[in-house]
Amino acid sequence: MSILVDKRILVVEDEAIVADMLECFLTELGAVVIGPAATVDSGLRLAKDANIDAAILDVNIRNEKVAPVAALLRQRNIPIVFATGYGESAEIDAAGATIIGKPYTKELVEAVLCSCFAR
Amino acid sequence: MDKKIEVGATPPVTSGEMRTDELAALYSLTDSLYRANTQVEILDAALNTITAVLGTRASILLFDDAGVMRFKAWRGLSDHYRTKLEGHSPWQPGFADPQPILVEDIASTDEPQWVKAAIKSEGICGLAFIPLVSRRKVIGKFMTYYPEPHQFQSSEIDLALTIARQLGFSLERLRADEELRESEERFRLMSEQAPVMIWMSDANGGCLHLNRMLRAFWGVENTELRDFDWQRTLHPDDSGAVERAVMGAITGRKGLSVEGRYRNSEGVYRMLRTTAHPRFSSSGEFLGMVGVNIDLTERYESEAALRESEERLRVALAAGRMGTWRYDLTTEQQSWDERQYELFGLPPSEPPSRDLFLSVVHPDDLSFVQFDLDDLPDGESFLDSEFRIIRPDGATRWIMAHALARSGADGKPVELIGVNFDITDQKENEEGLRLLLAELNHRVKNTLAVVQGLAFQTFKDGQATIEARKAFEGRLIALATAHNLLTQSNWENASLESLAMDVLDSQGVDKGRLAIHGPQVSLSSKAALALVLVLHELGTNALKYGALSNDSGGIDIRWHIDSARILRFMWREYGGPRVSPPKRIGFGSRLIEHAVERDLDANVMLDFASGGVVYTIEVPLHKLMDLPYEHTCR
Numbered sequence: 001m002s003i004l005v006d007k008r009i010l011v012v013e014d015e016a017i018v019a020d021m022l023e024c025f026l027t028e029l030g031a032v033v034i035g036p037a038a039t040v041d042s043g044l045r046l047a048k049d050a051n052i053d054a055a056i057l058d059v060n061i062r063n064e065k066v067a068p069v070a071a072l073l074r075q076r077n078i079p080i081v082f083a084t085g086y087g088e089s090a091e092i093d094a095a096g097a098t099i100i101g102k103p104y105t106k107e108l109v110e111a112v113l114c115s116c117f118a119r
Numbered sequence: 120m121d122k123k124i125e126v127g128a129t130p131p132v133t134s135g136e137m138r139t140d141e142l143a144a145l146y147s148l149t150d151s152l153y154r155a156n157t158q159v160e161i162l163d164a165a166l167n168t169i170t171a172v173l174g175t176r177a178s179i180l181l182f183d184d185a186g187v188m189r190f191k192a193w194r195g196l197s198d199h200y201r202t203k204l205e206g207h208s209p210w211q212p213g214f215a216d217p218q219p220i221l222v223e224d225i226a227s228t229d230e231p232q233w234v235k236a237a238i239k240s241e242g243i244c245g246l247a248f249i250p251l252v253s254r255r256k257v258i259g260k261f262m263t264y265y266p267e268p269h270q271f272q273s274s275e276i277d278l279a280l281t282i283a284r285q286l287g288f289s290l291e292r293l294r295a296d297e298e299l300r301e302s303e304e305r306f307r308l309m310s311e312q313a314p315v316m317i318w319m320s321d322a323n324g325g326c327l328h329l330n331r332m333l334r335a336f337w338g339v340e341n342t343e344l345r346d347f348d349w350q351r352t353l354h355p356d357d358s359g360a361v362e363r364a365v366m367g368a369i370t371g372r373k374g375l376s377v378e379g380r381y382r383n384s385e386g387v388y389r390m391l392r393t394t395a396h397p398r399f400s401s402s403g404e405f406l407g408m409v410g411v412n413i414d415l416t417e418r419y420e421s422e423a424a425l426r427e428s429e430e431r432l433r434v435a436l437a438a439g440r441m442g443t444w445r446y447d448l449t450t451e452q453q454s455w456d457e458r459q460y461e462l463f464g465l466p467p468s469e470p471p472s473r474d475l476f477l478s479v480v481h482p483d484d485l486s487f488v489q490f491d492l493d494d495l496p497d498g499e500s501f502l503d504s505e506f507r508i509i510r511p512d513g514a515t516r517w518i519m520a521h522a523l524a525r526s527g528a529d530g531k532p533v534e535l536i537g538v539n540f541d542i543t544d545q546k547e548n549e550e551g552l553r554l555l556l557a558e559l560n561h562r563v564k565n566t567l568a569v570v571q572g573l574a575f576q577t578f579k580d581g582q583a584t585i586e587a588r589k590a591f592e593g594r595l596i597a598l599a600t601a602h603n604l605l606t607q608s609n610w611e612n613a614s615l616e617s618l619a620m621d622v623l624d625s626q627g628v629d630k631g632r633l634a635i636h637g638p639q640v641s642l643s644s645k646a647a648l649a650l651v652l653v654l655h656e657l658g659t660n661a662l663k664y665g666a667l668s669n670d671s672g673g674i675d676i677r678w679h680i681d682s683a684r685i686l687r688f689m690w691r692e693y694g695g696p697r698v699s700p701p702k703r704i705g706f707g708s709r710l711i712e713h714a715v716e717r718d719l720d721a722n723v724m725l726d727f728a729s730g731g732v733v734y735t736i737e738v739p740l741h742k743l744m745d746l747p748y749e750h751t752c753r
Binding site (some may be wrong): 015017018020021024060084085086101102103104105107 | 557560561562563564565567568569570571572573575576579589592593595596599603627
């Protein structure tokens with residue numbers, strides 16, 4: 001049984017088609033998707049109160065930085081995975097969080113989430 | 120010397136009684152000497168007087184240049200006698216204040232016998248030696264000869280001395296005239312031949328003399344000097360200043376140095392510098408000027424050319440906003456120009472030094488500007504660097520420095536000369552471009568992610584096998600890998616080694632099972648995108664069926680460049696399960712065989728050898744590098 005089963009994963013991704021695919025990946029892995037949020041505002045609302053085990057955040061949401069959402073999650077000690085088209089060399093304040101480049105595979109998502117929970 | 124009379128230091132006082140014929144002879148002598156122009160004329164006039172008043176036989180002798188007393192003129196002497204006694208003199212040349220020697224009878228002197236004999240045989244008994252003096256020194260003598268013993272009267276002696284004094288004077292005047300003529304001739308010769316222009320003017324500034332060079336300059340003949348007006352050749356712009364200077368020198372009787380342009384005989388203006396001095400007669404009368412003209416035209420022109428070239432350099436450096444500096448490596452002295460100070464925001468009052476320079480350089484960039492003297496090669500070498508400075512006003516600027524190390528006689532570098540300029544704008548543009556490319560890459564990869572999402576949704580629900588979906592996804596991610604590498608180099612190139620490494624890494628291949636060897640090859644974006652798909656398919660096959668499908672196999676990837684600039688690339692699998700050729704040619708195989716073949720004009724061979732797949736590519740290097748063929752061919 002995967003460690004990811006029933007884990008509640010917040011998804012913030014403004015590209016609907018990518019968000020749908022990630023939702024499918026996570027569902028196939030047995031996790032529960034919170035969101036997906038397509039704006040920073042809705043991401044903030046979820047990050048504040050929702051019951052979340054980990055988050056996969058797109059770095060740029062409709063030309064806004066996702067950083068405030070990440071900050072809230074950090075306060076709650078929720079592990080974060082950044083997904084970005086900039087790739088691993090992206091200039092973001094990852095502060096120890098994992099960064100994955102787009103496009104990514106289900107296997108990669110599974111691997112980074114597993115390592116989040118293994119810590 | 121009994122009978123020989125030496126007249127004492129005080130010459131005998133002239134008696135008041137002089138005979139009229141003697142006076143007439145002296146008057147005639149004075150008149151003749153005054154008219155005489157040559158030595159012969161002078162001596163002839165003197166002999167006339169001597170023989171008229173003192174005795175019929177006489178001679179005049181003068182020292183020659185060798186100091187030998189020679190007969191110059193005579194009356195009533197045989198050749199034999201003169202030959203015999205020539206050189207016989209009671210005085211040495213230059214002897215001061217000589218006195219007449221009066222011999223009453225040669226027989227009663229203690230002269231050598233041969234002298235007495237020679238004199239006697241000439242029929243001479245008494246004789247007088249009257250010295251000729253110039254500036255108190257003896258220059259010769261005149262002699263009077265008598266057939267009988269001769270008693271010398273004091274009036275006779277006075278007369279002889281008066282004649283001698285007159286004669287001495289005339290000879291002296293003649294010599295002075297000759298010397299003057301000679302000196303003038305020497306001056307004329309020197310002046311004529313001198314390689315400078317020499318002139319002499321009268322007291323009113325009119326031409327008295329122009330040497331050959333100056334006559335040639337103006338195209339005038341010696342005969343035309345009287346009417347020649349040099350002022351008319353002056354350039355109109357210079358005539359005022361030159362004429363004022365010349366008139367000032369003439370009226371003030373003083374030296375002169377003035378420059379001006381004069382039209383020469385070819386109608387061309389030449390810049391002449393005139394240096395002149397006043398001439399005075401011995402009585403102090405102003406005679407005019409003597410001067411030298413030197414042609415400065417070439418010097419003026421080369422100075423003007425130099426000024427022009429310096430000005431051009433100055434403007435060029437200003438246009439390039441370049442600060443220049445020099446660093447003497449032996450004395451450690453530096454010099455900076457004004458712009459160098461401006462560039463660094465430093466006050467020009469601060470003495471330039473290495474420390475002052477380093478105090479402005481950004482601490483993180485110090486290593487870019489520090490160098491070890493010993494590392495400089497012998498001879499000339501270039502030193503270039505880019506670094507940041509923090510100016511005293513707090514502004515951070517990017518500086519580009521280009522310097523040239525110059526060496527001394529021993530080949531060791533002795534100085535650095537360089538320019539600095541501000542490349543902050545360029546750096547900001549580069550940064551802007553880099554950000555733009557990063558943004559572009561971001562969007563491309565977002566698009567790839569959307570394509571992936573579309574494919575995912577399209578092929579879901581049994582529309583395609585999971586395997587097909589995975590293969591598509593893998594290819595998409597391989598493309599994204601190539602994009603990443605290209606973005607890092609501003610889309611200029613990607614290293615073949617990084618490409619192989621990254622694409623296999625993205626497929627989760629264990630690095631321990633890979634060996635990658637080959638020289639650095641920078642791939643163009645086109646070549647990188649083609650090769651990454653091939654490498655991805657090979658990796659996928661190896662993981663599924665080949666050397667990476669078990670726990671023990673591995674892949675050896677190596678390439679080299681041969682002398683014909685052909686890249687030979689080989690992918691060789693080993694230790695995997697026994698290989699058999701696939702029964703069906705899928706898209707993957709077609710990609711492996713055709714993508715590179717068609718896009719890059721490569722020769723490709725895929726060999727399903729039983730020990731492991733061997734895949735080779737042969738491709739001209741220039742096809743991989745987007746460079747003109749000739750460029751890579753060297």
